[in-house]
Amino acid sequence: MPPFLATPLKLLLCGTAAIAVLAAAKIAGLSPAPLLVAPGSLAALLVFLVGLGFAGFLWWLASRCFLLLRDPATTPEQIAALRDLPLALPEGTVRALLALIVGVIGLPLLLFSQTLALNDAVAGYVNGIIAGVFGYYFGARSTGPDAQANRRLGEALEGQQRANDALRASEAAAREAASQAAQPDLLAGAAAALERHLGVARILLQRLGPALPAGLIPPQAQSAIDMAEQALGLARAGGADLGAIQAAASALTGREGPLATLLRAAAPLLPAAGGPLAGIALLLSAGWSLGAAAWRRFRAQLLDTPHDPALFDPGTITPASAELRLSEAPIFARLFQPRVAEAGFLASLLDTCLREDAAERLWAGYPGFANPAEASEGLAQFRRALLQDRVESDLGADTSIRAVQSLQEAAPALRPAANDRVALPQLGGGSDAQAALQALTLLLGEMREARTDPSRILSEIAA
Structure with a gap:
């Protein structure tokens, strides 16, 4: 039987049953007369x-x-x-x-x-009730669709608003969870950066500072070091505070930090092309990438101590290169320029200059010096010129390209242009600039021993 017929059939059967009961009562003499x-x-x-x-x-x-x-x-x-x-x-x-x-x-x-x-009063009450109920019902049905539509629209908008609020709440919770999950990594990274700069500041203040002229190391450097040590101590004890670590790092890496101050002091010795601060950053980054022998020559050049003959590998300096550098040594140029055409003269002079007792040999074997002191001064000038030639050869185009690439994340003042090349400083400047350059050279040596890339340090300071 189809489902839609089941209920009407049940009602019909119930009615039939009631009629049958009444009929049975009548047959049995039970009249419904009452x-x-x-x-x-x-x-x-x-x-x-x-x-x-x-x-x-x-x-x-x-x-x-x-x-x-x-x-x-x-x-x-x-x-x-x-x-x-x-x-x-x-x-x-x-x-x-x-x-x-x-x-x-x-x-x-x-x-x-x-x-x-x-009676009429009861009939009037019944009539009023019927009229009121029917009037309300059919009146509501006639105006209902618009009201229902408006109500459903309002409910839909309210539901959408609740959904949007729930979505925003879930997004905020997700961001908060991600922030809390990233907090340990962020804290560890900040602590590691602070420890790197703290090591640099200690070398500059405690080991190199006493030999530097007054004022090259800022007076607040010691308080910045103390702040950094306190922040790192709390971090190691489990009471790390990211804000304290970042504040301590800012004191060491800001413009008034010890490294940034030394960079600005040494910058005038660098050629102006590409910016002096970019030039000194490029020079330090290139020195980091040099091999052991090239690094010794690089350090001797920057420290202005080209007195060790071991800096020159046998056979790397030819009479032709010696003749080119002769003009950069005024004393030698005055005495020996007329003799460069003599057969074997430059080779003999070069052999003498690269010996341990070169000053005594020059005074005894090459007339024209006013005194032994002038011979020693002329030898220093010639060796400095020879060393510069070797260092410039070490700092080739490939070294410059690598150094430029390593500083692409540095502050704009320290970031060299893509076509910049490493240039050697113009030695003989002011005493403070020369002292700052020597301090940076010694610092670079310490960083090479500790295997700390200066490019990363330079990329984290604001010079």
């Missing part, structure tokens, strides 16, 4: 039966609702929507049911008011 004699009793019975019918109808609706709730296909949003409905029934069901009760009971009472012996 009910006919008392119409009020009959009306009361009918109202009671109608009430039972509507109660059964409500029970049937509720059972259908429970089936919907138990259905796995019902979503949580649908269940939440049912909570806002009267008796969890479809919207308008309760109003329609009330209107039906009034109509089914009230209309027969009104139509048979005389048979039921109802």
Whole structure:
């Protein structure tokens, strides 16, 4: 049997059963005359039966609702929507049911008011109730669609707002969780950077500072070191404070930090092309990448101590290169320029200058010097020129390119241009600039021994 016929058939069978009961009572001699004699009793019975019918109808609706709730296909949003409905029934069901009760009971009472012996006042009350209920019901139905549409639109907007608020809250929670997850890594990175700069500051202040002119190391350097040591001590003890670590690092890496101050002091010795600060940063970065022998020559050149013959590898300096550098040694140029054309003269002179006792040999074997001191001074000038030639050869184009690339993350003032090349400083400047350059050279030597890349240090300071 089709499901839509089952309920009407049940109602028909119930009615048939009731009629059969009445017919059986009549056949058995049990007349329903009392009910006919008392119409009020009959009306009361009918109202009671109608009430039972509507109660059964409500029970049937509720059972259908429970089936919907138990259905796995019902979503949580649908269940939440049912909570806002009267008796969890479809919207308008309760109003329609009330209107039906009034109509089914009230209309027969009104139509048979005389048979039921109802006075005019009671009939007027019944009429008013019926008119009021029907007027409200059909009036609500006529204006309902717009109001319902507006209400549903408002509910949809409210739901969207709640969804947006929930999404924003979840995003904020995700950002907070990511921040908390990244906090240990951020703290470890800040502590490692502070430790690097603290090591540099200690070398400059405690080991090199006493030999430097007053004022090259800023007076607040010691307090910055103390702040950094305190922040790192707390970090090692488990009471790390990211703000304290960053503040201590700023004191060491800022413009008034010891390294930035020395860089600015030594910058005038560098050629102006590309910027003096970029030039000194490029020079230090290139020195880091040199091999052991090239580094010894580089250090001797910057410290202006080209006195060790071991700096020159045998065979690397030819008479031709010696002749080119002869003009850069004024004393030698004055005495020996007329003799460069003599066969074997430059080779002999070069051999003499690269010996341990070169000054004594020059004074004894090469006339023209005013005194032994002038011979020693001329030898120093010539060796300095020869050393510069070897260092310039060591600092080739490849070394410059690597040094430029390593400083691309540095501050703009320390960042060389892509086509910049390493240039040697112009020695003989002011005493403070020369002292600052020598301090930076010795610092670079310490960093080479500790395997600390100066490019990383330079990329973290604000010069």
